Amino acid sequence: MDIADFFDTFFEEAEELLADMEQHLLEIDVDNPDSEQLDAIFRAAHSIKGGAGTFGFGVLQNTTHIMENLLDYARKGELALRADLVDTFLEAKDIMHEQLNAYRNEEEPDQETYERICQTLQQIALEEIGRSLEAPAETTSSASTPAASTEEASADGLSADEAPQANSTGQLKVALINVDDKDRLLLVEELEQLGDIESQSGDDKRYEVVLSGSVSADDIEAVMCFIIEPDQIDIQPVATGEVKADASAGQPEAKPPTEQETSAPATEQKASPPAPAKAEAGDGQAKGKAKKAASESSSIRVSVDKVDQIINLVGELIITQSMLDQTVSDLGEQSGVNSSLQSGMSLLQRNARDLQESVMSIRMIPMEFVFSRFPRVVRDTAGKLGKEIELVTEGKSTELDKSLVERITDPLTHLVRNSLDHGIEMPDVRESIGKPRTGKLTLAARHQGGNILIEVRDDGAGLDRDRLLAKAKENGLNVSDTMSDEEVYQLIFAPGFSTANEVTDVSGRGVGMDVVKRNIQGMGGRVEIQSKKGEGTVTSIVLPLTLAILDGMSIKVGGETFILPLSTVLESLQPNKDDMYAMAGDDVVLKVRDEYLPVIAIHEVMDVENAITDPTKSIAVIVQGEGRRYAMLVDELVGQQQVVVKNLEDNYRKVPGISAATILGDGSVALILDISGLHRLSRAKKEAAKPAKTQTMSFYKESEPS
Structure with a gap:
């Protein structure tokens, strides 16, 4: 078996380890660092280094090794953490992520970036602890020697006197539990790369390999766990007198450690199951790790x-x-x-x-997967802007479809940066108006009916209605002073619209917001804004829980059946002739509780024959799209049902006014309507039909609503 078969597993797990590393670095208190957090960061770097060495990713292995050594000094208290050092570690993590992506794409990582970060880390080591950090000479997992492991063994719960006796032979017995022949052959080959095999015996249930050399149990586990589960590995030190002469007596003796190996910074030397990093953690941590291993073994990775x-x-x-x-x-x-x-x-x-x-x-994936990316975004952006920001997350356990999770990250990042840049004021300004110096940014998620609601809330300056209207008029947009606040706030989504005094490299409120709105609409969602001047802004994103299943309202128009997304339907009513008005430009509006809604006659827009043309005999379904409400004229409401969404663009092409299709119980195809697209299509048809008026226009009142 080719070890390249396991590349994808390594890439996925390395991504998770890098994410864990970043999270711990962001959360760590530099004045009083938590030893468990430091150990977790160290272990993440150590595992990536071991895997990178196994797969021959030399640049990634060397970068991680140097960072691992610095982290080792930090967790031993020899390197005092500072905010700027954490920044450097975060930068190193980003570079390791770039290197990982390069190897994923079968490319070589950027050599200049690699040399720069290594030089930076080396400089820190020289200035802070007066030592030089050496990268491993070979692209295999670096390891501590038995002699150099004394201090590490002490950290793992063994005294300095006990450590040498625990593994005085310099050998480890690696047991592979319930591993089939194919995987076992591959694993034994990898063990040969890590040291000298003294003996091997056993069967599929338990196959034991005695390994000599300078490799540590932790290194072996880090490499093996990319191929098999943690509970399939048992690594124990071989005590003096335990090694027996057997069929493998012809194997070479264990090699003494080289001078370079004995001078390398020590790494953890653990028995399996690995002991906790701190002795005082006791059995609780050991049980926790065993429980985690059991949990991991009960899950599988599926494409x-x-x-x-x-x-x-x-x-x-x-x-x-x-x-x-x-x-x-x-x-x-x-x-x-x-x-x-x-x-x-x-x-x-x-x-x-x-x-x-x-x-x-x-x-379905928890929103925590999305929210976990933003502490870093907020930290870096706030630092660049010179602002003090507190990030609060709510509803991290709320689940969303994986495809939506991947697509929502970029729009959400843009909204967060806008809030930080143009929403939340500078600390001195906040203090002068009686606000706390530290601004508050909240990311929240919760279920709302059949949808998920994601909110970006800030306690900043809020949107200025008058300023937005003035800028819209200056840009030649069709606006009026009678527009509702909701309609005015939607102006920031107009292409190129911005009220920022200067464009920064972080964001410009409005610049790029049209792309945000378009992307969210492409996911079948909508964006809503609420704001109060001087108190802050709430941007809400409403998305369907999944793209595969849709709660819909079946409607009849003529002989055709259409589906309206239930999340867009507000109510339905029978139109009254006295409530319908003809507007300039052949537009028609329906008065509903003192609100005038544009009327969309589906039979006209979709060219449906034999439909009801008298509005008073139709049913008006009040729907909402792009922050606006519309009255859609239909013949009949069939009922509510869940439908399986079929993408039209994949199977046919994009159709204006239609978002997708589905197959009904009788085998017929029903089109799923796009509310905003229908309104645009209706306007376009009326523009094309000018100067002649439609035959039905004479039905409506000619006077405009007051």
């Missing part, structure tokens, strides 16, 4: 493509079940149906629904 394929098949199953249900219902109306068949269909429906929900939950 997203495979999950998507299962979701698609479940969707097809739901459609088939709907068809069968429709058939049984039709048969029942005609001649009666066997009760057992009806009972079976009911059971199938329940099981299909449970299966659908279970499969969909596989793709």
Whole structure:
């Protein structure tokens, strides 16, 4: 087996380790650092180094090794942490991430960046502790020697007197538990790269390899865990007199440590299961680690493509079940149906629904995955702006579809930077107006019906309505002083619109916000803004929980069935002739509780024949899209149902006014309407039809609403 088969596993786990490293670095108190956090940062670097060495990623291995040595000094108290040192460690983490991506793309990492960060870390070591840090000479996992491990063994719970006797032979017994032949051969080959194999014996249940050399148990575990689970490895030191002469007696003796190895900074020497980094943590940490290992062994990594394929098949199953249900219902109306068949269909429906929900939950990821990226963004941006910011997160356990999680990060980052740059005032300004010097930025997520609501809240200056209107008029936008606050705030999403006095390298309120809005709409969501001058701004993003399943309202127009996303539907009513008005430009509005809503006649926009053309005999469905409300004229409301979304662009092409399609229980295709797209399409058709008015215009009042 080629070890390259495990590259993807290494890349994924290294990404997680780098994320953990960044989180701990951001949370650590430089004045009183938590030893457990320092140990966690060290272990993350150590594991990445071991894996990088195994896979031959030399640049990544060397960078991580040098950083690991500095972290080792820090956790021993020989290197005092400062804010600028944490900044350097964060920069090193970013560079390691770039190196990881380079190897992922089968490219060589940037040599100049690598040399610069290594020089920076070396300089810190020389200035702070007066020592030089050497990178490993070979692209294999670096290790501590038995002699150099005395201090580490003490940290792991052994006294300095006990440590030499624990592994006086310089050998380790590595047991591979429940590992098949194919993986075992690969693992033994890797062990040969880490030291000299003195003996090996056993079977699939437990295969033991005695390894001699300078490699540590921690290094072996770091490498092996990229291939098998932690609970499949048992590493124990070989005590004096334990080694027996056997069939492998011809193997070379253990090599003494070289001068370079004995001068290297010591790393952890652990027995397996690995002892906790601090002796006083006791059995609690050991049990915690064992529990974590058990948890990891009960999970598997599955390609997203495979999950998507299962979701698609479940969707097809739901459609088939709907068809069968429709058939049984039709048969029942005609001649009666066997009760057992009806009972079976009911059971199938329940099981299909449970299966659908279970499969969909596989793709759901906690919002913590998104929010965890923002402490670094806020820290770096606030530092660049000279502001003091407190970041608060709420609802981190709220789950969202994986595809949406990946796509929401960039728009959310832009909104956060806007709040930091143009929302929250400078500390001196805040203090002068009676606010705390430290501004507060809150990221919140919660479920709202069938949607997820994500909010970016700041306690800054808020949006200035008058200033927004003045800037809009200056830019030639069609605005009026009678616009609602919500409509005025939506102006910041207009392309190129900005009220910033100067454009910074962080953001410009409005610059790029049109892209944010467009991206969110592309996910089937919408953006809403609430603001109060002097008190702050709340930007809300409303998204569907998943892109595969949609709660919809079925409507009839002529002989066609359409689906309205239920999240956009507010209410429905029977229009009254006295409440409808013709506006300039052939627009029609419907008065609903003193609010005038643009009317969209679906039969006109979608060219549907045999539809009801008299508005008073139609049903007006009040919907919301892009922060505005519309009245959509339909013939009939069929009912609410969950539908499986089929992407039109993948199977056909983009259609104006249509966001996707679905298959109904009778096998027919129903189009899922795009509210905002329908309004734009309606306006475009009316513009194309000028100067002739539509035949139905004479029905409405000619006077404009007051």
